[in-house]
Amino acid sequence: MTRSGARNLWIVLLIALLIGAIAAVTFARSLGDSIDQQNANIIASKQELENASRLSTQLAELDRLTINENTATRLEILRHLGIEQNDYDISIGAKVPRTVGSVMLSQRQIKVVANVSYHEAMALADKLYDNRKMNITGASIGQPNLSNAEVQVTIQGTLYGLEKRGGQP
Amino acid sequence: MAIIVCSYREIHVWPKNAPSYTALFVPSQDQQITLRDLTASTSEIATRVRAEGRIPLWRERRNLIIVYGFLNAQLKEIRQSLRIWLAEDFAPAGCPAFFYVFGNTVVHGIKEIDDERRETWQSTVLTFTAETLADGLTAAAADLLLRFQSKDICVAVDGDFEKAELIKTAMKPLEINVIPYAKLAPARNVEPLYAHRDFTIPMVLSLLVLALLVLGSLGFAALNMVNARRLTDKLQDIRHQIESIQINQNLGYIHEPKPVLDTMKKAFEQQPSAILDAAGAFGHALGEIKQVEFSMDDSGAADMVATTGILPITVKYTKTYDKLLVKQESTTKDLLPKAPWIRTAASVPDYTGLKLVLKMQIQSPPGVKIPSATQVFQPVLPPPAEDETAPPAGETQ
Numbered sequence: 001m002t003r004s005g006a007r008n009l010w011i012v013l014l015i016a017l018l019i020g021a022i023a024a025v026t027f028a029r030s031l032g033d034s035i036d037q038q039n040a041n042i043i044a045s046k047q048e049l050e051n052a053s054r055l056s057t058q059l060a061e062l063d064r065l066t067i068n069e070n071t072a073t074r075l076e077i078l079r080h081l082g083i084e085q086n087d088y089d090i091s092i093g094a095k096v097p098r099t100v101g102s103v104m105l106s107q108r109q110i111k112v113v114a115n116v117s118y119h120e121a122m123a124l125a126d127k128l129y130d131n132r133k134m135n136i137t138g139a140s141i142g143q144p145n146l147s148n149a150e151v152q153v154t155i156q157g158t159l160y161g162l163e164k165r166g167g168q169p
Numbered sequence: 170m171a172i173i174v175c176s177y178r179e180i181h182v183w184p185k186n187a188p189s190y191t192a193l194f195v196p197s198q199d200q201q202i203t204l205r206d207l208t209a210s211t212s213e214i215a216t217r218v219r220a221e222g223r224i225p226l227w228r229e230r231r232n233l234i235i236v237y238g239f240l241n242a243q244l245k246e247i248r249q250s251l252r253i254w255l256a257e258d259f260a261p262a263g264c265p266a267f268f269y270v271f272g273n274t275v276v277h278g279i280k281e282i283d284d285e286r287r288e289t290w291q292s293t294v295l296t297f298t299a300e301t302l303a304d305g306l307t308a309a310a311a312d313l314l315l316r317f318q319s320k321d322i323c324v325a326v327d328g329d330f331e332k333a334e335l336i337k338t339a340m341k342p343l344e345i346n347v348i349p350y351a352k353l354a355p356a357r358n359v360e361p362l363y364a365h366r367d368f369t370i371p372m373v374l375s376l377l378v379l380a381l382l383v384l385g386s387l388g389f390a391a392l393n394m395v396n397a398r399r400l401t402d403k404l405q406d407i408r409h410q411i412e413s414i415q416i417n418q419n420l421g422y423i424h425e426p427k428p429v430l431d432t433m434k435k436a437f438e439q440q441p442s443a444i445l446d447a448a449g450a451f452g453h454a455l456g457e458i459k460q461v462e463f464s465m466d467d468s469g470a471a472d473m474v475a476t477t478g479i480l481p482i483t484v485k486y487t488k489t490y491d492k493l494l495v496k497q498e499s500t501t502k503d504l505l506p507k508a509p510w511i512r513t514a515a516s517v518p519d520y521t522g523l524k525l526v527l528k529m530q531i532q533s534p535p536g537v538k539i540p541s542a543t544q545v546f547q548p549v550l551p552p553p554a555e556d557e558t559a560p561p562a563g564e565t566q
Contacts, residue, residue: 002246003365010372017379024386031393038400045407052414058426059417065433068419100429122442129441135433139441140462141449143487155441156464160433164419 065132068164069095069106077110077159081133083124089113095161106161110134113154118144121153134159172327172350173251174269174276174294177238181294182271192244192253193269193276194226194362195292196237204234226253226362231287240363250367257290259353260323266313267323268306269350270336273297275306279313302332303339310343325350436465437474444531448482451508452527455497456489459523479512479532486525497525 001009067080077092078084093109114124121141128134134157142152171187173180176195202218214225214234224240237255244251256276260267269276278292297305306324313322324340326333327350337347355361423429437444449461463482465471470481491497494516501514512530519526 001248003248004246006248006369006372010376013376014379017376017383021379021383021386024383024390028386028390028393031390031397034397035393035400038397038404042400042404042407045404045411049407049411049414052411052416055424055426056414056416058430059420059423062423062426062429063417063419065430098432100432101425103423103425103429105429105432122446125441125445129435132433132435135436136441137436138462138464138466139445140460140464141445142460143458154462156466162420162423162429165422 062162063164065160066105066164067159067161069161070164072106072161077108080159081110081128082131083112083128086114092159104163108159108161109156110159111154111156113152115145115150115152117149118151121151124153125155128155128157170351172271173244174271174274175241175244175253176294177241180241180243181274181296187249189250189367190247190252192251193256193259194237194253195256195276195294196226198291200238202236204236205232224363228255228359228362237362247365248367248369251363251365252361253363254355254359254361255290256292258355258359259325259350260290260356261321261353262356264321264323265317265319267325268310269353270302270306270324270326270332271350272327272329272332273299273302275302277309303335306336307339307343310340310345314343314345320344323353324348325353327351436471437480438478439480439531444480444482447508447510448484448529448531451504451511451514451529452484452486454500454504455491455527456486456525459485459487461485477532479530482529482531484527484529485519485523486527487523489524 067077072095074092075084078090083090089112091111096107098105098107112124112128114121116124118141125136125139129136134155136155136157138154138156140154142154144151171184171190172182173184173190173192174182174195175192176197177200181195204214204217211225211227214220214227214236215223218225218236220239223242224245225236226238226240227234227236229235240253244253256269257267257278257280259269260278260280264280266279267277273296275295275297276292277295278290281289281291283289295305295309310322310324314320320343322345324336324345324347326336326347333347333349340347420426444463445461448463449458452458452461461482461484463470463480465474467481474480489497491500497516505511505514510531512532514527514529517526517528
């Protein structure tokens with residue numbers, strides 16, 4: 001190959017490689033910018049996912065803990081508490097509305113009096129406490145009846161209700 | 170060092186495939202041009218002599234620009250490094266004539282001195298056959314010996330050892346020394362007429378560096394592409410997860426359920442069975458219990474629970490085992506270290522006919538859980554009738 005031929009070939013290759021390198025770097029940088037944008041989107045989406053997940057969980061919990069004010073009969077309340085099969089002496093107070101943020105929350109005072117064995121009394125108190133469907137504000141247990149060893153347990157608390165729309169999700 | 174012998178029109182000797190070349194330019198006298206009043210610049214000289222793209226081979230001598238001819242186009246295109254000298258540049262000092270033998274080609278030069286005592290060289294290229302080379306050289310050298318009366322005539326032979334010996338033998342009667350051409354070097358005070366370097370290696374290296382740069386850039390771009398695709402997939406996955414979350418349809422209108430849940434949170438942390446049982450078990454040592462009760466509706470109870478976690482609880486008695494208050498106090502003091510969840514225990518006045526009303530504060534210390542009812546509590550039955558003051562059997566406190 002002649003000197004000028006080699007030089008011309010070198011120049012052509014040099015320019016081609018330079019253009020290739022510049023194009024590749026530009027492409028890589030544009031991808032880098034895209035990656036930065038994707039990372040920002042992922043962070044925002046993760047936050048959105050977390051918020052949606054938290055909202056879903058909290059709404060499910062709220063749905064579980066409250067009665068539906070549209071169908072809040074005495075039987076529904078007993079079913080809600082899981083004591084509809086027992087003949088406890090139960091008194092339910094009047095509905096008292098309360099506004100929390102933009103939500104109208106109904107409250108009812110409820111009092112459950114039962115004459116049961118000591119262990120049943122303890123189990124009843126814990127059941128009502130653990131399922132959180134009734135916020136227990138007081139409890140008492142009396143002297144056992146010597147004839148049948150039953151004690152009188154009284155459990156007082158607050159029941160909450162919300163206006164619910166539609167059925168289950 | 171490979172030697173090229175050339176004139177403007179012709180290349181007489183050109184060994185191929187050498188890494189670098191030294192060319193001896195043999196100018197013809199009729200082509201030499203002498204210029205005056207010029208600065209030593211090749212471009213100006215080229216313009217002046219109408220080179221028309223050709224490269225003039227020139228040298229400045231005594232304030233004159235002497236153009237010996239033009240660079241042969243073929244030599245210009247040699248990729249290897251090339252330095253072009255005049256043949257006489259290799260003539261040793263004091264030498265009146267030279268013969269450089271390259272195969273059957275001989276470059277021959279004779280020094281001439283004009284009327285102004287200026288030295289000029291007349292050089293030419295002679296071509297012999299292998300048979301006539303030695304004899305021809307001997308004859309020419311003999312003529313020059315007669316002309317110059319000097320034995321300093323330079324005869325140099327390039328390469329071929331046998332030919333050098335042959336010429337040496339032929340020159341022996343003339344007592345002219347024959348030397349290898351490799352021993353000759355250009356005079357120190359002259360520069361080559363033309364020179365160019367071999368840029369092949371820098372060119373290849375620069376291309377390699379650029380190729381590596383391109384490869385690196387492509388690799389970087391590929392890596393970014395893979396990362397971008399991975400992030401896109403990850404983003405789509407998160408989007409699908411968001412879309413798959415089903416918001417409760419019953420309460421979908423509530424956008425901030427947390428404050429509502431906070432409103433509904435438990436009034437106290439301990440299970441009511443443990444509270445009632447612990448208070449009953451503790452209080453049973455003092456007498457016959459009528460009732461154990463706690464209420465968040467009592468004055469200050471809710472605030473106390475909220476701020477300190479301590480829950481007030483009341484134990485009411487229909488009968489006490491000890492009538493002496495100091496004994497009741499002593500029994501209580503003995504029991505308190507055994508039940509760390511009872512923070513305080515104190516009797517309060519009562520006007521309803523009860524024997525004793527004990528107010529306790531109950532709180533589970535960190536790391537201690539109040540035992541469950543089945544572990545510490547037995548049904549609060551009255552003590553046996555024959556021994557009213559003794560504590561009941563089976564008490565585990």
